[in-house]
Amino acid sequence: MVTASSNRVTAEGSALLVQNVSKSFPAADNSQASTLALDDASLSVAPGELVSLVGPSGCGKSTLLRLIAGLTAPDSGELSVDAEPISEPCAERGLVFQDPNLFPWLSVRKNIQSGLVARGVLHEKKHEVDEFMRLVGLETFADAYPHHLSGGMAQRVALARALINHPKVLLLDEPLGALDAFTRMRMQDEVLRLWKSRGTTILLVTHDIDEAIYMSDRIVIMTARPGRIERTISVTLDRPRQRNSPEFLQLRGQILEILHFAGASVGAAEE
């Protein structure tokens, strides 16, 4: 472990501010028409906070993440990290996708150190590569190529590759979505452990409501067409959380109700 897990004072995280951001994309079949992917979204994330974005597909959660990463520019509104406006991608905002997107031509070690190479600091920070490989438990696979790794291992490499830059904000776009249920639950604990030890601000996009409740301080619920932030729910349960505790299940019901997926048994969600 790099830092003592209790030491939250040395938090690396930054405050994140999203103000009235809208983004539309031209429709695929017609250049005149356009889809409003994100409509007037505002969000404020405190340093070191773990916030989940939950919602059906097409609700603009991935778009919001790409905007924060700086990979796309908003049509209107402002995004800033520690009061500095976001204009282009930068190593301070790490991004991990559902597909690990490891560079297949690089070994595990070289994938992890690619962030250092890209920033031209490999020479000074070479010792950190081993630290991060140990952190995600992949020391023995240093020279393996990505196609030899299982989904869970590849995703851990992707996490280490993003973390080695010490990002102030870590953007996770359904990073555990492609994993089987057991690997996913184990990886949730690993992400939580990394988050606690480093105090990084994390924005987690997920389809999985349980995952959102289990992991986050706050859950931002979004709805589709147009993509909107519907409501924000604080999760105050103590960690480690019990996935089958009454409070957990109650929160789950509440979120399903907001998303209109509750069904008949939970209550009259539909008017």
Add this chain to the structure above:
Amino acid sequence: MNAPVEEVKRESRAQMPARKISLPETTKAPLASRAGARFLLAVPVATGIALAVHFWASKNQPAPETHSYTSFLWIILSASIVAAAAQFAWSYLRRWMQQMAPIIAAAIVLLTIWEAVTSGFRWLPMPYFPGPAGVLQSLIDDRAVLFDSTWHSLLLLLSGYFLGVCIALVTGVCIGWFAPARYWGMPILKIIGPIPATAWVPLAMVVAPSAMFSAVGLIALAVWFPVTMLTASGISNTRASYLDVARTLGASRAYLIFRVAIPAAMPNIFIGLFMGLGASFLTLVVAETVGVKSGLGWYVSWAQGWAEYGKVYAALVIMAVFFSTIMTVLFKVRDRVLVWQKGVIKW
């Protein structure tokens, strides 16, 4: 930390060798011993038949011309018998023989048929179709000139190929990466590229200061088109998510081009390099036939001019070995560079 070991896929490298070794010992062993006699006898029997046919056919041939081929067959016969004995002690040789014996035997049978048809029955018009003995004799008699020709061909081929590849990589990366370069470059590529390089021979002879110079240029042109085309398409088809990831890792434009786009395009680039190599062989032989006064292409047309068809075929044999070797070298380089890919075709 959870032990990651159990997560390793079954196909992981660590387990592959163990499985490969265990297969022949358990399942394949009885099969191998049953087929044992066949793979041991294939080459000696084929060579024996070849010798018999050769003695019969050479009765109506001048003695010196048949001497080398007789020795050649005797060497193969004794080598195959020695190998058949040695393989009982040396398992590597045994495996190699199981693999190669049928192919070698088939090659010897083909030589035998060739000899029977040409020197034996004389079914083919004689000066144009010498038997294997005649070709082997020409190969040995003219070895100095043939070696010199091969050397010149190699120099010409390599200089043209490397010049073409270097230019093609630059143009390919530019066309693949930069939109203005694509806008202006693609039409030129589409119009100039498909013209076979050999079609430029008349122009090249007029423009270039020497035949050698024009040959290098023509080979470079022949290589340039496929390598540029495939490099450009490889670069422009780089998965957007790799570039996105790299950008969020703090990558500069140089990093995106040289450390993401070019490695991602490598499999494509190698396809271009193989296509270019084929085109360069063709252009080399044509250039040597019409202009350059050295090399294997020149040797073939020179020998044909003197109606020495044994030498023509000798040069063809050398060309086959020469081009195949170069191809093999490129495959080896590819395997080394693309070691990260799974399931690459073996040469």
